[in-house]
Amino acid sequence: MPTDPASPGPAIPLARWADRQIKAMADAHASPALAALDGATLMGERGANYRISGSISPGLGGSHLMPTRDGGWFALTLIREIDRELLPALFGSADIDVHDWNAIAAAVLRHDCNDLVARGRALGLPVASADEAPVSSPIEVMHRGEQRERPAGHRPLVIDMSAIWAGPLAGHLLWQAGMEVVKVESRSRPDLIRRDDPATFARINQGKASLLVDFASESEKAALVALIRRADVVIESSRPRALRHLGIDAEALVREVPGLVWLSVTGHGASGEAANWVGIGNDCGVAGGLSRAMADVSGEIGYVGDAIADPLTGITAAHEGLAAYRRGFAQRIGLSMSAITALALAQERDHDRTAIDAELGAWGAATGCPFPLVRPRMLQAPVRPLGADTVRYLDAFAQC
Amino acid sequence: MKPGTRLKSAACDTEVMVIRSADGQIECGGSPMGEARPTEPAPLAADFSAGTLMGKRYIDSEGKYELLCVKPGKGSLSVEGAALVVKDAKPLPASD
Numbered sequence: 001m002p003t004d005p006a007s008p009g010p011a012i013p014l015a016r017w018a019d020r021q022i023k024a025m026a027d028a029h030a031s032p033a034l035a036a037l038d039g040a041t042l043m044g045e046r047g048a049n050y051r052i053s054g055s056i057s058p059g060l061g062g063s064h065l066m067p068t069r070d071g072g073w074f075a076l077t078l079i080r081e082i083d084r085e086l087l088p089a090l091f092g093s094a095d096i097d098v099h100d101w102n103a104i105a106a107a108v109l110r111h112d113c114n115d116l117v118a119r120g121r122a123l124g125l126p127v128a129s130a131d132e133a134p135v136s137s138p139i140e141v142m143h144r145g146e147q148r149e150r151p152a153g154h155r156p157l158v159i160d161m162s163a164i165w166a167g168p169l170a171g172h173l174l175w176q177a178g179m180e181v182v183k184v185e186s187r188s189r190p191d192l193i194r195r196d197d198p199a200t201f202a203r204i205n206q207g208k209a210s211l212l213v214d215f216a217s218e219s220e221k222a223a224l225v226a227l228i229r230r231a232d233v234v235i236e237s238s239r240p241r242a243l244r245h246l247g248i249d250a251e252a253l254v255r256e257v258p259g260l261v262w263l264s265v266t267g268h269g270a271s272g273e274a275a276n277w278v279g280i281g282n283d284c285g286v287a288g289g290l291s292r293a294m295a296d297v298s299g300e301i302g303y304v305g306d307a308i309a310d311p312l313t314g315i316t317a318a319h320e321g322l323a324a325y326r327r328g329f330a331q332r333i334g335l336s337m338s339a340i341t342a343l344a345l346a347q348e349r350d351h352d353r354t355a356i357d358a359e360l361g362a363w364g365a366a367t368g369c370p371f372p373l374v375r376p377r378m379l380q381a382p383v384r385p386l387g388a389d390t391v392r393y394l395d396a397f398a399q400c
Numbered sequence: 401m402k403p404g405t406r407l408k409s410a411a412c413d414t415e416v417m418v419i420r421s422a423d424g425q426i427e428c429g430g431s432p433m434g435e436a437r438p439t440e441p442a443p444l445a446a447d448f449s450a451g452t453l454m455g456k457r458y459i460d461s462e463g464k465y466e467l468l469c470v471k472p473g474k475g476s477l478s479v480e481g482a483a484l485v486v487k488d489a490k491p492l493p494a495s496d
Contacts, residue, residue: 088403089419089468119404122417122470124455241454276455 009052009369010362012305013290015039016355017348018315025173025319029326033176042169042315044374046200047306054302054367060197063282065130065291065301066105072113073130073301075286076104076120079192086123090116126267126280128287130301134339136269139320143251145330148259155180156232156325160208163191165200165281165307166337167237167265169314170321172204174233177322182393183208183384184224186215190386202383203376211394212387221247223394229257233321237265240275254332261324262332263317270334279337281307288341290360297357298364305363306371309337316340401426406470407433410442414452414473419466426467428452429475448483450476458484 019039026034050058057063063077078084084098091107098104108116113129120127150156158181160171168183168191175181183205185191190212193201214220225248228234236243236250243250254262264270267279268287279287285308295301317335324331348356401407401421408415411429418426426433430445452458452469458477459466465479466487477484 085466086419086468089417090404092402092404094403094420119417123468239455 009372010366011359011372012040012043012308013294013356013359013363014305014308014312014344014348015043017344017351018043018312020351021315021319025177025315025322029177029322031177033178034173037173037176039315040372041374041377043305043308043311044372045203045376046165046197047371048374048376050306050371052302052363052366052369052371054300057282057303058306058371060307063126063280063286063303064101064105065286065303066108068108068113068116069110070112073286073291074108074113074116075128075130075283075291076108077126077280077283079280083125086125089123090120090125121277124276124278126278126283128279128283128338130286130289130292130295132287133289134268134287134336134342135274136266136271136334136336136339138336138339138343139316140270140334140336141331142264142271142334143254143262143332145254145256145260146258147328148330150232150259150328157230158182158233158235159184159228159231160235162235162237162265164193164237165204165310166313166317167235167263168193168204169311170263170265170317171208171235172206173315173318174321175207177318179233181208182211182227182389184211184213185386187212188215194386199376202379206379206383207381208384209389209393210384210386211390213390213394215246218247220394224248225253226395227393228253228260231257232259232325233261233263235263235265235317235321239278250332254330258330259325259328260330261321262330263321264332264334265313265317266334266336268338269336270332274336279309281310281337284309284313284337285341287338289345290341293345294360294364297361300364300367302364302367304360309341312344313337313340405435407435407467408437409433409473409475410438411444411448412473412475413471414469414475414477415471416452416458416467416477417470419457419468420464421466422464424465424479426465427478427481428473430478431475444475448476448478449474452477453486457487459487460484 055065087098117129156179161184268274268277290304405418409428410431430448431442454472
């Protein structure tokens with residue numbers, strides 16, 4: 001809950017854009033449950049007790065925005081300890097204290113921004129430049145397949161293999177719209193948010209069935225693919241090699257299963273070289289131009305909102321997924337978090353330039369203030385224990 | 401070899417980035433790797449033809465060498481003839 005109700009912080013920029021997407025989606029799908037949601041809550045409930053913290057991302061995440069030798073700003077997110085081992089390669093130097101952010105910032109200042117971004121992406125690190133333009137389309141239809149006629153009253157089945165926030169939020173909104181959602185987690189790497197932020201995990205995964213799959217087991221992988229062939233919607237956020245490793249060929253499934261809507265939630269795009277890049281909500285917000293936009297109006301550079309590309313993308317993915325489901329044709333849709341952030345900013349500027357500039361200016365001036373007052377939603381459904389529904393959904397376990 | 405150095409295979413398409421290394425010869429497909437690819441490709445040694453996987457990190461048994469595959473190929477990686485192995489998977493998907 002907010003710690004300082006007497007002086008709530010400024011509104012999260014782009015919350016009104018998010019609100020318009022939710023209302024449009026609720027209208028198109030005639031869903032009272034979706035209509036009851038609002039952008040400010042979905043974007044602000046996780047950070048309700050965060051403080052605006054300038055060039056260090058608030059709350060979970062560990063993203064830092066640092067100046068480079070050529071006057072740019074470089075964002076680096078370190079939430080996996082194993083990523084720190086890559087920092088000597090990022091900076092071309094074996095003697096850097098990879099656990100000291102001051103040492104990391106000093107190394108950043110010895111390099112040019114674009115060189116760090118190019119090398120960071122080759123290394124699989126979540127990095128961004130405040131001055132880059134996203135390389136992918138925000139929403140890209142990659143493959144198309146056949147149409148499926150569905151009987152009246154059909155309850156769609158959603159297989160949600162994504163993790164953290166954006167993909168699971170999309171699954172949550174589809175659940176709000178009345179769909180049956182099955183969350184699939186890997187035995188070797190369950191969704192980190194389950195452990196790191198249980199309250200957020202509960203809000204965006206409530207009501208979903210929970211499956212635990214051993215991706216080292218050929219029979220369990222085959223059972224998962226068989227389940228996908230019965231599904232109406234798939235949500236995933238894996239890099240191409242990881243999907244192949246799971247024995248999942250998204251393109252073939254979309255061509256073979258009529259009506260299957262496949263949502264690929266990515267940092268920077270689902271096709272081409274960018275499909276191999278890693279992106280997290282805070283650095284993708286930087287890559288989408290939001291930090292630079294704030295600096296232009298406030299003079300202060302920093303992170304805008306809380307992992308802002310995540311909720312913007314989750315809402316967009318649900319909106320696109322519902323529209324595709326209603327049309328009935330199979331398709332794979334790639335969603336780029338950085339490009340969706342840039343799109344939201346551009347559309348909000350077209351909608352009301354004065355208002356978005358005022359909000360960005362207020363956010364830039366509010367370092368140290370609490371996040372805006374948002375009442376996190378109460379749970380409406382139980383959170384299933386990890387793996388509680390594996391046997392019920394996967395044929396491979398039917399005899400157990 | 402400096403961390404961050406990009407090495408190319410003489411025998412296949414593999415490219416790696418050096419994460420950590422010592423003074424030994426880094427090889428792919430049985431032939432030394434270099435910063436430039438030779439004009440005449442080296443033959444792929446049968447013992448080192450298991451292939452490399454994009455995005456995987458490869459290490460030696462003593463932890464002195466670590467290479468990240470940034471472009472996959474048909475050869476497999478070794479140092480002074482001793483094969484490198486894949487390091488464990490990272491616990492996170494591509495995006496959140």
